[in-house]
Amino acid sequence: MKKLMLGNEAVARGLFESGCKVVSSYPGTPSTEITEYASKYDEIYCEWAPNEKVAAEVAIGAAIGGARSFCGMKHVGLNVAADPLFTASYTGVNAGLIIGVADDPGMHSSQNEQDSRNYAIAAKLPMLEPADSKECMDYIEKAYQLSEEYDTPVLFRLCTRVSHSQSLVDTKERIEPELKEYKKDIAKYVMMPAMAKRKHPVVEARQEKLAALAETTELNQVMMGDTKIGIIAAGISYQYAREVFGEHASYLKLGLINPLPTKLIRDFAAKVDQLYVIEELDDIIETHCQKIGVKVIGKEIFSKIGEFSQKIVAETMGIPEKEHFTLDETIPMRPPVMCAGCPHRGMFYVLSKLKLTVFGDIGCYTLGAQAPLAAIDTTVCMGASVSGLHGFNEARPDSAKNSVCVIGDSTFIHSGVTGLINIAYNQGISTVIILDNSITGMTGHQQNPTTGYTIKGDPTAAVDLEALCHAVGIPRVRVVDPHDLAEAEKTVREEIAVDQPSVIIARRPCALLKYVKHNPPLKVNRDKCKSCKACLKVGCPAISFKDGKAVIDETQCVGCSLCKQMCKFGCIE
Amino acid sequence: MKKSYHVMIVGVGGQGSLLASRLLGNVFMQLGYDVKVSEVHGMSQRGGSVVTYVKAGEQVFSPTVEPGEADLILSFEQLEGARWISYLKKDGTMIVNTQKIDPMPVITGAAVYPDNLIEKCKALGAKVIDVDALSLAEEAGSAKATNVVLMGVLASHMDVAEEIWQKALEECVPPKFLEMNRKAFALGKAQ
Numbered sequence: 001m002k003k004l005m006l007g008n009e010a011v012a013r014g015l016f017e018s019g020c021k022v023v024s025s026y027p028g029t030p031s032t033e034i035t036e037y038a039s040k041y042d043e044i045y046c047e048w049a050p051n052e053k054v055a056a057e058v059a060i061g062a063a064i065g066g067a068r069s070f071c072g073m074k075h076v077g078l079n080v081a082a083d084p085l086f087t088a089s090y091t092g093v094n095a096g097l098i099i100g101v102a103d104d105p106g107m108h109s110s111q112n113e114q115d116s117r118n119y120a121i122a123a124k125l126p127m128l129e130p131a132d133s134k135e136c137m138d139y140i141e142k143a144y145q146l147s148e149e150y151d152t153p154v155l156f157r158l159c160t161r162v163s164h165s166q167s168l169v170d171t172k173e174r175i176e177p178e179l180k181e182y183k184k185d186i187a188k189y190v191m192m193p194a195m196a197k198r199k200h201p202v203v204e205a206r207q208e209k210l211a212a213l214a215e216t217t218e219l220n221q222v223m224m225g226d227t228k229i230g231i232i233a234a235g236i237s238y239q240y241a242r243e244v245f246g247e248h249a250s251y252l253k254l255g256l257i258n259p260l261p262t263k264l265i266r267d268f269a270a271k272v273d274q275l276y277v278i279e280e281l282d283d284i285i286e287t288h289c290q291k292i293g294v295k296v297i298g299k300e301i302f303s304k305i306g307e308f309s310q311k312i313v314a315e316t317m318g319i320p321e322k323e324h325f326t327l328d329e330t331i332p333m334r335p336p337v338m339c340a341g342c343p344h345r346g347m348f349y350v351l352s353k354l355k356l357t358v359f360g361d362i363g364c365y366t367l368g369a370q371a372p373l374a375a376i377d378t379t380v381c382m383g384a385s386v387s388g389l390h391g392f393n394e395a396r397p398d399s400a401k402n403s404v405c406v407i408g409d410s411t412f413i414h415s416g417v418t419g420l421i422n423i424a425y426n427q428g429i430s431t432v433i434i435l436d437n438s439i440t441g442m443t444g445h446q447q448n449p450t451t452g453y454t455i456k457g458d459p460t461a462a463v464d465l466e467a468l469c470h471a472v473g474i475p476r477v478r479v480v481d482p483h484d485l486a487e488a489e490k491t492v493r494e495e496i497a498v499d500q501p502s503v504i505i506a507r508r509p510c511a512l513l514k515y516v517k518h519n520p521p522l523k524v525n526r527d528k529c530k531s532c533k534a535c536l537k538v539g540c541p542a543i544s545f546k547d548g549k550a551v552i553d554e555t556q557c558v559g560c561s562l563c564k565q566m567c568k569f570g571c572i573e
Numbered sequence: 574m575k576k577s578y579h580v581m582i583v584g585v586g587g588q589g590s591l592l593a594s595r596l597l598g599n600v601f602m603q604l605g606y607d608v609k610v611s612e613v614h615g616m617s618q619r620g621g622s623v624v625t626y627v628k629a630g631e632q633v634f635s636p637t638v639e640p641g642e643a644d645l646i647l648s649f650e651q652l653e654g655a656r657w658i659s660y661l662k663k664d665g666t667m668i669v670n671t672q673k674i675d676p677m678p679v680i681t682g683a684a685v686y687p688d689n690l691i692e693k694c695k696a697l698g699a700k701v702i703d704v705d706a707l708s709l710a711e712e713a714g715s716a717k718a719t720n721v722v723l724m725g726v727l728a729s730h731m732d733v734a735e736e737i738w739q740k741a742l743e744e745c746v747p748p749k750f751l752e753m754n755r756k757a758f759a760l761g762k763a764q
Contacts, residue, residue: 004595004602004610029614108613132609165636166598166610236635243635311639324641324659325697331656332684334676336586336621364619372681444614536680541620544675545682553674555707555716 005169007162010133011100012037013169014140015070018096019177020044022062024055026414027443028074029109030163031102035072036446039455043174048446048455051382051414052077056084056099060153063097064189066180068144072100075116076381080415082119085153087191089123090199092151095180096144102158105280106307109160109442111362111379113306115281120155120258124203126210127155127258128219129235133167139255142219150206157257159280161236161307211259219255222268226250229317230272232265232285232296236308237278243310244319260288269294276317280308338367340542341511341518341558343437346482348375349538349562350489351404356496359392359405361385361416364441364510368406372539376406383407383415390419390428401496404431404504410440410448413463417472423501424473431495431502432474434465435482438509445513469503476502483508485565511558519559524550528571535563535572574604575732577630579638583657584649585674586613586623589720592745593647594625596724599741600733601629611636622653622676647727649719650674654701655690661699668726669694670706670719702726709760718757721746725761 005013011034015023023046025035039046049055052073059071073081078101085099101119104110120127128143130136136158143154187195214220229249231241238253252268254260265288269275277286277298286298301316302308315321338345348368351358352375360366360376361384369376378388385405393400407416412434423430440446447453452462469477476498480491488506495502509516521542529549536543542556543563552563552572564572580597582590591612598610606629613623626638640659646667648654654669661667669691678684687693694701704726710718721742728738738758746754 322641
C-alpha cells in the first residue's frame, strides 16, 4: 500500500517488515521517532535505555542471542555508544544488527555537527545512507542481509532532512525469521587479547570483501545524463544535486558509503568531463577519490560547514539565484524559547538573580542560556554539567559557594549520576540541581527511568532520585517546587553556602504533559500596571508590552503565576 | 491539474504547522503526485520560527523550497510571513494570518516588531491575502484550530475537490476533534 511516511517512520516500518525483534535506543533529535514508531508494532520488543551505550549493548546482546535487532541515536549519541561499537565490529553478530545514527548538519537541534561517517571508517563497519523514505525502508532490509552475510554490525546513517521529511513508500508484510541458534563461542564473543588478535585480521578481510561488494551492489547506482558534469553524492546531497541539474548531469549515487568503491568511481570518472563530489560536512568521499587517483572538485568550492540545499549547490556551481522579492525591513529573530508555564523558568530566574556560575547540560533547559534569563555559563554534552562543575570548583575552590549545575531528570540518568558519584567520592562540595520535569522534554516527551512508565506506557519501577543521591554519598538532598520563587531562592542560597555536596531536585512536571492541569490565564490590570517591566524578567513568551503596559497572551498563558510573583504592585490577577 | 506545487507553511513553533503540512501532503498524495514534506522537530519547535515545505510533482527530489520558488506560502503569523516573503514566486500567493506574536528579542526590548508588515509585503507587488484566522478558529470552537482555518483559506486558492480535503481531514485529525476542524476548515474556505 502507498503511504506518505516520515523517514524515521519508514526506518521503523523497515525494521518491522524485516523481522526485527529487539529495539533499544536513547532519544535524540533527529533520530527519536524511529524508536517511537517501532514501539507501535507489538511484534517488536522496544525500549528506551538510559543512554546510547546501554542501548547499543542491549542490541548487541540481542543480536548475539539470535534476534534481528536495532539501536537508534543521534550523531553525538554514537560518541557515547562508541565503546561497544568498536568491539562489536570484532565480535560480529549472530542475527543481524543495525546501529542507526542520525546526523544533524546545520545543527537544527544539536551541540555540534560531527560527521558519523568517520565512525564507520574508524570502527571498520559498513555504512548505508538512504536519500528518502522509500530508501529508509528498503535499505533496512539490505542492511540486515549485509549484517548476517558478512557477520558485522551495520551502521545506518540518516540526516535531519531525510529523518524528518515525508515521502511515499510502499509497505509490505513482515517476514518472521526464526530466532537463530545461540552457540557458546568464546573465540567469537570473548574479546580478550588472544581472541581479539585473531579477530582483527577477520575484520580487515571483511572490509576488503565489502569493498569488493561496493563495486557491484545495487545500493550504488550510476545514472547517466549529460556527461559534461559528473556528480558523486549520497543521501540528501544527491537529492539537492538532482534537483538542480536534473538530466543535465550524470550521477554516481552511493547507498553504501563505507567502504567506498574504487573501480566504479574510476569508470564513472572516465565517462564525464568534470567530476564533482557533493557531500555535507567532511570530505570523506573526496578523500577516497584522491587516494585512488581520481581528480574531483569538492571542498575547494563546497563548505565543510552546515547543511546544504539546492540553492547552495546551484550557487556554488555558478548557477545564479532565482529572482525573488526583497523586503527592506529588519525582521527580528525568533529563537526557540522555554514554553509558557515551563517549570525550568523559575529556577533559572533564581540562578540569574543570584548571579551564580551555572554549568548547564543538554535539554530544553539549555534555552535558559538566552536573554533575559541568561543563566547558563557552559553546555558541552550530556552529563557534562555535573562533572564539569566539580572540575571548575577544584580549580577555583572559592567558586563552590557561587556556582551550581543544572541537569534534567533524563540527562541525569543518562550520564549525570556518574558525575555525582565523582563529587561524593572525591569530597567535592558542589551543588547539583536536578531539573525534574518528569519526562524527556526536548525530544518530544519520551518516558525515562525516573517517570515510572515504559515506552509503551506500561507502569514500571521508577528511580527514586532522592534515595539514589543519598545512596551515592550525597548527605543533603532537597526537593523544591520551582514555581515557588521565594522557596527556590532560599533553598539555593542555603545549599551553596554549606561545605558539603548537595542536590536540589526542582520538581514540577513539564507544562506540555497531557495530565498537567493548567490554571486559567492571568490578566494584567492595566490601571494598576506601573510599567516597571519586572514581569518581563522571567522571559515568558506569553507576557509582553503593548502601549506601555504589560499584556498577557491568553492563548499561551497557563496561569503558572511566576509573573504574578514578580509584580510588586499586585496588578496581575 | 497543475504540474507541480511548491508550498511553504511558516509560523511559530506550537501553532500546528505539522498538522497543516501533513494535511496538504495527504491531499497531494490523493491527487496522485509524488510528494515530499519537510518538517521541523526538536529544539527549533519550542516557540521558534518554524518552516515546513510541501512539494508535489511528477518526481520530487529535494524536500525543500528555495527563494523565489514557492507557489503558495501559508503564514500563521505576520512577522513570519515577512521573514519568508523572499521565498514566494513573483506570481505566487501568500496567505497570512493577521495574528502577531512577539518573539523574545521584542519582549526583552532588544528588537522592535515592525509595523504594517502585510502592507509592506503587498507594496512589493506580492499577492498577499490577510485573514484573521484566530477569530475564525475561536468561532469554530478553539484557537488551536487556527491551522485548519488557514488550510481552508488555502483550499479556496487551489483547484482541489472538496471531498479530497475532507478525506485528508479524516485521515490526519484525531476523531474527537474532527467535527470542530471541519467547521474551522469551512470557515476558512468561505473567506
